[in-house]
Amino acid sequence: MTGKFVWFEGIPFPSADYSPELLREVQESFLVKDEDVLLLTFPKSGTNWLIETVCLIYSKGDPKWVQSEPIWDRSPWVETKTGYELLKEKEGPRLISSHLPIQLFPKSFFKSKAKMVYLVRNPRDVFVSGYFFWRSAKFVKRPQSLEQYFEWFIQGNMPFGSWFDHTRGWMSMRDKENFLVLSYEEMKWDTRSTVEKICQFLGKKLEPEELNSVLKNSSFQVMKENNMSNFSLLKGQYLEENGHLLRKGMTGDWKNYFTVAQAETFDKLFREKMADLPQELFPWE
Numbered sequence: 542m543t544g545k546f547v548w549f550e551g552i553p554f555p556s557a558d559y560s561p562e563l564l565r566e567v568q569e570s571f572l573v574k575d576e577d578v579l580l581l582t583f584p585k586s587g588t589n590w591l592i593e594t595v596c597l598i599y600s601k602g603d604p605k606w607v608q609s610e611p612i613w614d615r616s617p618w619v620e621t622k623t624g625y626e627l628l629k630e631k632e633g634p635r636l637i638s639s640h641l642p643i644q645l646f647p648k649s650f651f652k653s654k655a656k657m658v659y660l661v662r663n664p665r666d667v668f669v670s671g672y673f674f675w676r677s678a679k680f681v682k683r684p685q686s687l688e689q690y691f692e693w694f695i696q697g698n699m700p701f702g703s704w705f706d707h708t709r710g711w712m713s714m715r716d717k718e719n720f721l722v723l724s725y726e727e728m729k730w731d732t733r734s735t736v737e738k739i740c741q742f743l744g745k746k747l748e749p750e751e752l753n754s755v756l757k758n759s760s761f762q763v764m765k766e767n768n769m770s771n772f773s774l775l776k777g778q779y780l781e782e783n784g785h786l787l788r789k790g791m792t793g794d795w796k797n798y799f800t801v802a803q804a805e806t807f808d809k810l811f812r813e814k815m816a817d818l819p820q821e822l823f824p825w826e
C-alpha cells in the first residue's frame with residue numbers, strides 16, 4: 542500500500558481504498574439524490590473543517606454526533622471503496638465528501654438538484670499543508686523534500702492532480718443556484734458569517750446559542766481534541782505517529798516556507814492559469 546499512486550484518467554490517487562474500476566463505477570453509476578449535500582474540495586483545503594461545521598449545523602450545535610461517529614462515516618467519501626459502500630446503504634438525505642475533479646464526478650449529480658459546497662484555499666497554503674501531511678501518510682508516494690514537492694505541485698503530479706485544473710473545473714459551476722463557493726480564508730477571518738452563509742444555502746435555521754455551539758465545536762482547538770475528527774484513529778495503518786490533520790490551521794503559513802524564487806514562479810503560474818476568473822473568488826493576500 543505504501544509509496545504509490547493509483548492512476549486513473551491521468552490523475553494520481555492514493556493507493557489505499559481507491560481503484561480505477563471503482564472510480565469508473567462511481568462516475569458512471571453512483572446515484573446522487575436531490576436531497577444530498579455534497580462537500581467538495583481539493584485536498585488540504587479545509588475539507589474536514591467544512592464537514593465538521595455542516596454536521597454540527599445538522600445537529601443544531603449538539604456535539605454528540607461529531608463526538609461519537611468518525612468523520613468519514615458521517616460524510617463518506619464517494620470515491621473510496623469504503624465510502625461508496627456506506628453511501629449506497631444510507632437512507633434519507635446524505636452528506637457526501639469528495640476530492641474528485643469535475644470530469645470524474647458522478648454524472649448523476651449534474652442532472653440533480655443536490656446542493657454542493659466547494660471550498661477553495663490559497664494554493665500556497667494547500668501546498669504547505671499537503672507537504673507535511675503526505676510526508677506522514679502511508680498511502681501515497683511521499684515527497685522527499687519541499688523542492689521536490691514544489692515540482693510535483695506545479696506539474697499536478699500529486700494526489701487528485703493539479704490544483705489549477707481542479708479549481709478551474711469546479712469554478713465553472715459557480716453561477717448555479719445549487720452550488721456555493723466558499724474560501725478557507727473567509728471561513729477563518731469571519732467564521733460566524735461563513736457559517737450563517739452555509740445555513741442559508743442549506744435552508745437551516747439556527748438559534749443564536751445553537752450557532753455559538755457550532756462555532757465552538759468546529760473550532761481548531763476543539764476539533765484537534767476530538768478523536769472522531771482529528772484522524773488519530775488513522776495512526777498505525779494509514780498515518781505515521783507524527784501525522785496530524787490539524788497542524789496549524791492558519792492562513793499565510795506559506796510565507797514561512799517559500800523561497801523568493803518559488804513565490805515568483807508560483808505567482809506567474811497563478812496569473813497564467815487563473816487570470817480569466819474573477820479574482821474575488823480568491824480572497825487571499
Ligand code: PPS
Pocket residue numbers: 582583584585586587588589590666669670671759760761762764786787788789790791794
Ligand atoms: S484532507 O486530508 O485533504 O481532507 O485535509 P483537509 O481537511 O482538506 O485540510 C487540512 C487543513 O485544514 C485545517 N483545519 C482547520 N483549520 C482551521 N480550523 C479548523 N477547525 C480546522 N480543521 C482542519 C488543518 O489544520 C489543515 O491545514 P494546515 O495548514 O495543515 O494546518
